[in-house]
Amino acid sequence: MPVTLDAVLARRELQLRLVWADDDARARAWGWVHSSDLVDPTPFLSPGDALLTTGTQWSSDDDIAPWVTRLAAAGVPAIGFGTEVIRDGTPDALEAACAAHGVALLEVPYRTPFIAVARAVADLETEERYARVRWTLETQRAIAVAALRPSGIAAVVAELARRIGAEAGIVDPSGSVLGTPPPHTVLDEALGMLRAGRRAAREVDGWSLQTVGAATALTGVLAIGPGSLHDDAERAVITSVVALAGLAGVADRDAHAASAADTAARLAALRSAVQAALVASEPSPALVAEPLDPDDPATLVQPLLEHDAATGDELVETLSTWLRCDAVAEATALRLGIHRHTVRARLRRAAELLDRDLEAFSARAEVWAALQAVGRA
Numbered sequence: 223m224p225v226t227l228d229a230v231l232a233r234r235e236l237q238l239r240l241v242w243a244d245d246d247a248r249a250r251a252w253g254w255v256h257s258s259d260l261v262d263p264t265p266f267l268s269p270g271d272a273l274l275t276t277g278t279q280w281s282s283d284d285d286i287a288p289w290v291t292r293l294a295a296a297g298v299p300a301i302g303f304g305t306e307v308i309r310d311g312t313p314d315a316l317e318a319a320c321a322a323h324g325v326a327l328l329e330v331p332y333r334t335p336f337i338a339v340a341r342a343v344a345d346l347e348t349e350e351r352y353a354r355v356r357w358t359l360e361t362q363r364a365i366a367v368a369a370l371r372p373s374g375i376a377a378v379v380a381e382l383a384r385r386i387g388a389e390a391g392i393v394d395p396s397g398s399v400l401g402t403p404p405p406h407t408v409l410d411e412a413l414g415m416l417r418a419g420r421r422a423a424r425e426v427d428g429w430s431l432q433t434v435g436a437a438t439a440l441t442g443v444l445a446i447g448p449g450s451l452h453d454d455a456e457r458a459v460i461t462s463v464v465a466l467a468g469l470a471g472v473a474d475r476d477a478h479a480a481s482a483a484d485t486a487a488r489l490a491a492l493r494s495a496v497q498a499a500l501v502a503s504e505p506s507p508a509l510v511a512e513p514l515d516p517d518d519p520a521t522l523v524q525p526l527l528e529h530d531a532a533t534g535d536e537l538v539e540t541l542s543t544w545l546r547c548d549a550v551a552e553a554t555a556l557r558l559g560i561h562r563h564t565v566r567a568r569l570r571r572a573a574e575l576l577d578r579d580l581e582a583f584s585a586r587a588e589v590w591a592a593l594q595a596v597g598r599a
Contacts, residue, residue, distance in 0.1 A: 224251035225346045227300055227326050233342045236334050238302070241312050243326035250299035250326070255343045257336040261285075262292055269297025272343075274336045276307040283315040290316070294323035301325055302339060306332035352550065354455035359548055361385045361459045362583050365466070375467055376400050382446075382463050386456055389447035392434060392467060404429050404445045412443035432460065434467045442467065462583060522592040525575040537575070540568040542599050545590045549580075 227248045231238055253270030256263070259278045267273065273293060280286055293301065301320060303312045312329050320327040330339065364385065368377040375392065379401040383390040391401030393412040403409065408429045415422050415433055419440060423432040428448035435441035444464055450456055526537050540558065544565065547553040551569070555562040569580060578585040593599035 225253075225343055225350065226251060227328075229346050230339070230343060231328075233346075236339060236342060237331050238334070238339070239329040239331075241303075241327040241329050242317050242321050243300075244324065247299065247324055247326040252299055252343055255302075255336075255340040257340070261289070264292050264296040267293075267296050267298060271298060272300040272302065273298050274302040274304060274330060274339060276304040277313070277316075278308055283313055286313060286315040287319040287322075290319035290323055290325060294325050298325060300328060302328040302330045302336075304330045304332070304336065354453065355550065356548055358455040358458050359583075362462050365459065365462060369466055378463055378466055379444075382459070385459065386446070386450040388449040391445050392442045393445055394442045395440075399445075400442075402447070404447065408445060412445055415443055416440050432464055434464055436468070458583065465584070522576065522589070523596055523598070526572060527596075527598075529571075529575055535568065535571070537568050537572045538593070538598050540565060541572045541580075541589065542593050544569060545586060545593070545599070549586060 227240075227243055227250070230236070230252070231240060251270055252272050253268060255272045255274060256267060257274040258266070259275055260266075261279045263273065280289065290301070301316070303316060305311055312327065317327055319325075330336065365378055365381050368381040369375070371377040379390050379392055383401065389402040389404075391399045391403060393399050393404070393409060393416075395413070395416050397409065397413060399409070404412070405427060408426045408431070411424070411426045412431055415424070415431060419437070421433045421437045421440070423430070425431070430446045430450075430452070432444045432446075433440050433442075434444055444460070444467065446460070523538070526541070530536060530538055540554065543557055544551065544554040547557060551562045551565045555565045558565070573580045576585075576589060578589060580586055580589070590599060
């Protein structure tokens with residue numbers, strides 16, 4: 223969830239006092255906090271930036287309403303007034319103007335530096351970002367587990383809906399829906415996307431639609447209902463589901479065209495790929511992964527082992543620690559006792575040697591499995 227007024231007020235050490243806010247003002251997201259006593263600070267603000275001021279820019283209270291009007295038009299969600307600097311208490315004219323424009327108003331006591339408020343918001347943003355990274359990894363693992371169930375993609379869609387708190391379904395070219403059927407207008411749009419035969423994504427009546435499968439052979443449309451966050455964490459999870467559903471569609475199509483032996487091999491390969499992804503997250507004891515080819519892991523990480531032996535760069539240890547730290551460079555740096563820039567430089571070099579995009583969940587899972595297989599994870 224984004225940083226909001228209530229999250230900032232919950233920082234008791236700041237001793238902020240709420241002067242005015244309605245439900246809409248409480249729900250608005252804060253992107254950052256600036257402090258300014260300029261007559262017009264809007265050129266230096268972005269939508270979502272809260273503003274702290276002491277009011278030295280107002281020659282009289284008549285200047286307050288136009289000032290708030292400019293801030294509201296710029297998308298400022300809240301104003302914090304620093305008391306006991308120029309005047310005691312918060313001006314009534316400021317409260318009236320904020321209420322008129324739906325901008326939350328806080329009173330910042332003299333003993334609370336403005337920088338402390340900005341730092342608190344930055345800390346909240348960092349905590350939220352880290353929590354969403356963990357949510358993404360945990361959700362991707364749960365979806366990978368679901369893919370191994372007998373119901374396959376149906377279980378994946380159900381797990382996705384549960385995790386994002388919204389309805390979800392996959393519409394196939396015949397109009398059948400695996401999961402929750404969307405409204406007729408949304409269903410018609412999904413079928414139109416499939417008939418067009420092009421990969422696409424769009425929004426219809428609050429539902430998000432995204433095609434599944436290759437551009438030359440679409441197998442369905444993933445439809446997600448209203449209520450989800452639509453942030454980067456959720457988009458990463460949805461991308462994983464689209465990829466799994468696309469692979470399942472390819473396997474299903476090939477099953478009709480290939481021999482029985484070839485079909486079995488393709489399905490076994492798909493299952494092995496999903497099981498390899500599970501290795502990255504201490505899979506449930508109830509799951510027994512099929513054995514991987516013992517030669518593949520060593521082949522994958524051999525460039526790293528050879529590089530470390532020749533240079534002493536410790537790429538393997540850095541990469542292994544980074545994966546254990548949920549791919550967070552700052553946490554990795556703390557654990558290894560090195561600078562975060564050093565961590566990122568080593569990861570870039572490892573990615574080059576492995577020829578893998580380590581930003582992708584599937585690549586991280588593959589590398590983690592390889593490191594475990596050679597006893598370096």
